[in-house]
Amino acid sequence: MTMPLSRQPLAERMRPARLEELVGQQHLVGETGIIRKAIRLGSVPSMILWGPPGVGKTTIANIIANEVKMPFHTLSAVSAGVKDVREIIDKARLSGKSILFIDEIHRFNKSQQDALLGAVEKGIITLIGATTENPSFEVNSALLSRCQVYTLKALEEADLLVLVKNAVEQDNELKKRRIELKEHRALFQLSGGDARKVLNLLELVIESVTEEPVVITDELVTKVAQKKIAVYDKSGEQHYDIISAFIKSIRGSDPNAALYYLARMIEGGEDVKFIARRMVILASEDIGNANPTALVIATTTFQAVTMIGYPEARIILAQCAVYLASSPKSNASYIGIEEALRVVNETGDLPVPLAIRNAPTRLMKDLGYGMGYQYAHSYQGNFVNMEFLPDGIAGTKFYEPANNAREAEMRKFLRERWKEKYGY
Numbered sequence: 001m002t003m004p005l006s007r008q009p010l011a012e013r014m015r016p017a018r019l020e021e022l023v024g025q026q027h028l029v030g031e032t033g034i035i036r037k038a039i040r041l042g043s044v045p046s047m048i049l050w051g052p053p054g055v056g057k058t059t060i061a062n063i064i065a066n067e068v069k070m071p072f073h074t075l076s077a078v079s080a081g082v083k084d085v086r087e088i089i090d091k092a093r094l095s096g097k098s099i100l101f102i103d104e105i106h107r108f109n110k111s112q113q114d115a116l117l118g119a120v121e122k123g124i125i126t127l128i129g130a131t132t133e134n135p136s137f138e139v140n141s142a143l144l145s146r147c148q149v150y151t152l153k154a155l156e157e158a159d160l161l162v163l164v165k166n167a168v169e170q171d172n173e174l175k176k177r178r179i180e181l182k183e184h185r186a187l188f189q190l191s192g193g194d195a196r197k198v199l200n201l202l203e204l205v206i207e208s209v210t211e212e213p214v215v216i217t218d219e220l221v222t223k224v225a226q227k228k229i230a231v232y233d234k235s236g237e238q239h240y241d242i243i244s245a246f247i248k249s250i251r252g253s254d255p256n257a258a259l260y261y262l263a264r265m266i267e268g269g270e271d272v273k274f275i276a277r278r279m280v281i282l283a284s285e286d287i288g289n290a291n292p293t294a295l296v297i298a299t300t301t302f303q304a305v306t307m308i309g310y311p312e313a314r315i316i317l318a319q320c321a322v323y324l325a326s327s328p329k330s331n332a333s334y335i336g337i338e339e340a341l342r343v344v345n346e347t348g349d350l351p352v353p354l355a356i357r358n359a360p361t362r363l364m365k366d367l368g369y370g371m372g373y374q375y376a377h378s379y380q381g382n383f384v385n386m387e388f389l390p391d392g393i394a395g396t397k398f399y400e401p402a403n404n405a406r407e408a409e410m411r412k413f414l415r416e417r418w419k420e421k422y423g424y
Contacts, residue, residue, distance in 0.1 A: 010174070010203040011196040014167050015059055017066060023166075023195070024159045025056050025152055035060065035150065039067045046120050046127040048105065048135045048144070051152025054194030057130035060152075061101040064128065071098040077107035078269050079311045082115045089119045098125050104269065105129030106138030109309035113143045120146050154193040161188075163195055164202055177206060178213035186218035190225050201225060242268070246321075247278060251286045255325035262314075262321050272313045276302040279320055290330035290404040297323055330402035340398045350390035383417050397422040 016022045019029045019036060028035045038044045044064055049057040065072035073088045080102075092098040100116075102108065119125045120143070127147060131138060135149055155163075161184060168179050187205075191198035205224045206214050242264050249257035265275055276298070283298035301320040305313035359369035374384040387394055401407035401414070401424075415424040 009200050010167060010171060011199040013171055013173070014163070014199055016063065019063055019067070022056060022059060022063065023162050024155045025060070028150055028152070029060065029063075035064070039064060042068060044068055044099075044126055046125075046147045048129045048131060048139060048147045048149045049152055050131050050133075050135055050149060052154050052193065053132055054191075054196040054198075055152045055155055056195065057152060058101070058103060061099070061128045061130065065099045065101075068099075070126070071095050072101065073098055074101045074103070077102055077104040077112070077310065078266075080112075081309075081311060082112050085112060085115045089115075089124060092119065092124050097123060099128060100125045101128045101130070103130050104132070106131040106133040106135070107269070107272075107310055109307060110140055111307070112309060113140050117142055117146070155195055156193075157188050160184075160191065160193070160195065160198050163199060167199055167202060174203075174206065179206060180213050180215045182215050183218045183221075184216070186221035186225075187216075190221065243270075243275075243278060246275075247282055250279070250282055250321060250325045251329065253325055253327075253329065255322045258321045258325045259318060262317060266310070266314050266317070272305045272310060272317070273302065275317055276305050276320070279317075279324060283324060285334045286329055286331055287324060287327050288330045288333040288402075289407050289410060290328040290402060291406060294324055294327050328404045328406070330404055330407055332400055332402040332407065336399040343393060343396065343398075347390075347392055350392045352390060353387060355386065356388055385417070385421070395421055 019039070022029055025033075027033060030036065035044075049060060051057060061074075062072070071092070073091070075084055075088070085100075088098070088100055092100070105113075116125075116127060120127050127143075129135075129139070129147070135144055139147075164181065164184060164187065168174055168181060187198055187201060191201055201221065201224075202216075205216055205221050208224045209215075209220070242261055246258060246261035246265065249261060262275070280295070280298040280302050283294040287294040298320055301316055304316050308316065354368045355370065355372040355374075357364070357369040359365045364370075374386050376382050376384050378384075389396060401411040411424055414422070418424055
């Protein structure tokens with residue numbers, strides 16, 4: 001049995017409200033830091049805060065708003081659209097200059113970022129964007145030119161230790177327990193320099209212990225973490241597990257499972273283009289000529305979600321995933337190219353038959369290039385039985401149509417022309 005401490009996570013309860021309480025990022029908020037100077041002057045520029053997760057981007061934005069006493073609005077690029085941006089800009093026009101904080105601003109597409117330009121340029125809003133991605137690549141140049149870019153550093157072990165000790169000593173909920181911090185290495189290793197993770201992991205560990213005192217050891221932290229932490233990590237193992245489950249669900253023609261894993265990725269903030277790109281590949285590899293329209297729809301989906309972005313892109317991704325999962329399947333083209341690649345690797349650069357070589361010059365024609373080529377459209381049914389493969393592999397069949405309605409038509413077409421040669 002565990003002992004719950006509070007409904008609000010520890011990381012939120014311990015979020016600093018003043019610059020003096022902030023741990024780390026002293027190059028920005030210390031006595032000579034540029035953000036501290038801007039706050040003192042009362043002239044805070046629009047900015048992009050670039051750094052890894054859990055190092056204080058959101059906290060700094062909140063502190064700036066508190067210090068300069070300006071209306072503060074927040075949006076998440078994962079769930080907000082152009083309409084939400086425009087609504088906040090309209091509010092700022094009425095209430096006076098406001099701060100707009102956009103978390104994960106790199107997930108805003110071009111049209112969403114463009115919606116901010118005028119308001120930022122005219123000073124209606126002071127934009128503070130937070131991103132874990134290089135803004136040079138993920139924020140369009142027009143918006144980037146109107147913002148200062150400040151780089152936040154990963155928290156050091158000493159910083160994390162200060163956070164943990166402050167939480168144990170200052171948090172009203174934790175002070176109800178007798179806590180002994182005997183070891184802390186596992187806390188830091190499992191949090192990866194993320195303040196939010198280290199504090200919430202600390203709380204999980206404390207909640208898991210019923211006796212007093214709570215003795216925090218590396219063994220206890222590791223045990224609790226293995227049982228309770230299930231975070232979607234875009235660069236970690238679960239990232240690959242979820243996309244694998246998603247693709248295999250579509251391949252297995254289960255739209256329900258596909259939607260579930262799609263929802264997991266969307267909630268985890270997965271890159272919309274990454275999901276769409278994988279569906280384009282699947283449309284050819286696993287559906288292929290059983291339903292050629294699948295590739296058209298998947299490609300259109302990639303183009304659409306690239307233009308639109310979250311949150312509306314979730315609908316387009318879902319439509320495509322359901323269509324692909326509900327489509328007949330064939331990997332015949334995939335098997336065909338793999339076999340052809342194997343043969344190429346085994347046999348090397350076999351000479352192309354002279355009859356089908358290009359002959360743009362007189363010398364090439366004299367050497368026999370193009371000699372004996374039979375132009376298919378000059379024959380009945382636009383077909384002529386001639387050899388196109390090199391002599392060393394003549395008659396080798398790479399493509400075997402699968403057992404589905406569309407490829408049955410293709411098999412019939414090929415059998416009428418190549419039954420004796422390829423055995424269709």
